[in-house]
Amino acid sequence: MSSMFCFQCQEAAKGTGCTIQGVCGKTSDVANLQDLLLYTVKGISIYAAKGRELGVTDIASEHFIIKSLFATITNANFDRDGFIARVREGIVIRDGWKKRLAGSLADVSLGGHDAAQWTLGTDEELEAKAAAVGVLATENEDVRSLRELLTYGLKGMAAYLEHAAVLGYHEAGAQAFLERGLAATLNDELTADELVALVMECGKYGVDVMALLDRANTETYGNPEITKVNIGVGDRPGILISGHDLKDMEELLKQTEGTGVDVYTHSEMLPAHYYPAFKKYSHFVGNYGNAWWKQNEEFASFNGPILMTTNCVVPPKDSYKDRLYTTGNTGYPGIKHIGEGKDGAPKDFSAIIEQAKTCAAPVEIESGEIVGGFAHAAVMGVADKVVDAVKTGAIKRFFVMAGCDGRMKSRNYYTDFAQALPGDTVILTAGCAKYKYNKLDLGDIGGIPRVLDAGQCNDSYSLAVIALKLKEVFGLEDINDLPISYNIAWYEQKAVIVLLALLYLGVKNIHLGPTLPAFLSPNVAKVLVDTFGIGGITTVDEDVERFLSVV
Known part of the structure; x- marks a missing residue:
């Protein structure tokens, strides 16, 4: 008996699936709780899809679905307690839908499914439930494959929807498909051909969502320009920002201006240098390091604090654990988390800025420029x-x-x-x-x-x-x-x-x-x-x- 099963990323153990601990570093209990959160989100989607048919939508429900899917992407969140809290919140949202649709429950397709009905218990009971609702609960190999292919496509789509949403851009059609697609993965009556059609429809909405995010980024920060990016370092203390979230990039640059602290990008944040809106910041120095998987060595030599804005977190080493911060949908046990600003206000990056002021400048690991x-x-x-x-x-x-x-x-x-x-x-x-x-x-x-x-x-x-x-x-x-x-x-x-x-x-x-x-x-x-x-x-x-x- 395996203690978990996950094969959503390319590094799945032995090319088949992780069964003891994720190659990414997530423990079996976290993997199972992620499965339970997905199961809960699918239960919510059963009701949300019906509500949408009746002209009823709920922003809180939409955001919860998107953020929950994003949190389960590989290397995003490793926080066991955080997932338990999300599951409990999800059940409240799901049952809120039940009350709202009370007069129409008899017409809710899949309303009798366990995902739409199971009830909360102790943390131990939640973990027992989590172990029973994972990928392998679908016994037919081909149906399982198509369901997971659709689910993973929806996870990627949710990530793009989240990035667009923080900039104030939304796509109702994609959100509706997200709910419909999630619910469909619970439907045992769908044929393989019907699941294939849903997978292809997911691609259609994938195009829509990528176009939406492109518009959100370019209308907010300008069209990327051909740019030479410095890969050396300055002599001032710095903050290293990794992940993908440009809104976090913007808020960090604004709050570090005039503080004597420089800002460097890492990995997927490198393209922030290409946007005109960020070029006005003289303390936006350059890019430090390489792809996400090298962060264990590169974060150690950076010397200053590091902000992880989205997925691509590697379990941190002690050499920099006290300098690592997460925000958004990222999380790791024992790591400081910077929450959302109240009532739409910017996030408060003062703690990471103050720590940066006490740190040495980064150790240079390369020099020169790259073009993008x-x-x-x-x-x-x-x-x-x-x-x-x-x-x-x-x-x-x-x-x-x-x-x-x-x-x-x-x-x-x-x-x-x-x-x-x-x-x-x-x-x-x-x-x-x-x-x-x-x-x-x-x-x-x-x-x-x-x-x-x-x-x-x-x-x-x-x-x-x-x-x-x-x-x-x-x-x-x-x-x-x-x-x-x-x-x-x-x-x-x-x-x-x-x-x-x-x-x-x-x-x-x-x-x-x-x-x-x-x-x-x-x-x-x-x-x-x-x-x-x-x-x-x-x-x-x-x-x-x-x-x-x-x-």
Whole structure:
């Protein structure tokens, strides 16, 4: 008997699933409580979906669903007590829906499901319940695979909805699908074909939500600009901010202005440097370090406090545990958490700022600059140059190498692949996968850098926009006729919604690595291969030859 089961990320133990403790570091009790929170959220969604049919919505319920899904994404939250509190809050919200829909309960589909009915008990009883409602509760392997594929897509979608929501942007259609999709994962009457259709519909809403977040970011902070980012350090104390939340970035910069404390980005926060709104801060010094999984060594040498704004938390070492802060949906036992401001006020970062003032300046671990900011507006600004380079043969092929980085040594494949590509190819990237090659000297093509970084994994929408624009410019009917190949590294659930969005847009022959998802059963994987040409990776030499041989 396993004490837990989780296979939602690429590093699932033995390529099948974590059964004792997560490779990410989460303990079995936390993993099970995350399952129970998901189960509770699905119960809420049964009623919320019915309420929406009747014209009744609830903002608190919507926010709870989004935040709960985000909290269960890989590497976001490890706080056992926090999950127990969330489950208890969720039951109150679910039962509130029951009272509100009292006159219509007989018409609530799945209203008799245990997820819609179970009652609270002691913490021990909650943990016993948690152990019984996880992934393996669905016995049929293919149904389980499709349910989890849909669930993980919804988790990624919820993350994007949350990022947009903090900036005041919402998408009612996506929220409605979120509730409907979650409830559907409890429906034993749905066929495999119906579940496949829901997965594809999730991709449709994934496109909508990524477009929403793109609009939220650019209308709030301006269109990203092509920017050189310093990767060295200054001589003043600093605060290191990691994760993805640009609102936290903005509030931290405002509150550190004039304090003598510099601000540095880490990992997925690097693209904050590309936004015009942040360039006015002279104490916004540069980027420190690399992808999320190197934080154990890089946080130690930074010397100052670190703020984790979203997922990508690694269980901290004692060398910096007293300098680590979480906020938003992140959490870790014993780590200081900065809560939301009251009544819409900014978060209070005074504690982290005061601690920073007592710390030494960061230890320099590298020097120089890296270039980024090639989101869709910037690329379209030089579209004529790009098109001419393609027409003259100076650029033979684009390679979309977006996605995630991770600990596995097999991910060095992506560094070797980038180096092995001929000089007439260009890499389009977004996400922390970029750290495998964004500091290599790969040169340029007529002034166009061979690595075009569009930003965070949250900015993957830019790559789709660029591809669709090129399709239009070249007068093509099919996006797959473009000289673009997709060799994507994945890690967690935001990568799942990006994949589903690309499939919805009609992109075929996407290659995923370093391994295919463990949650894809052989039959479900075959459907993706046969329908969309999804594939894995082999060796660098074989894959380069295969990609370049495509006409």
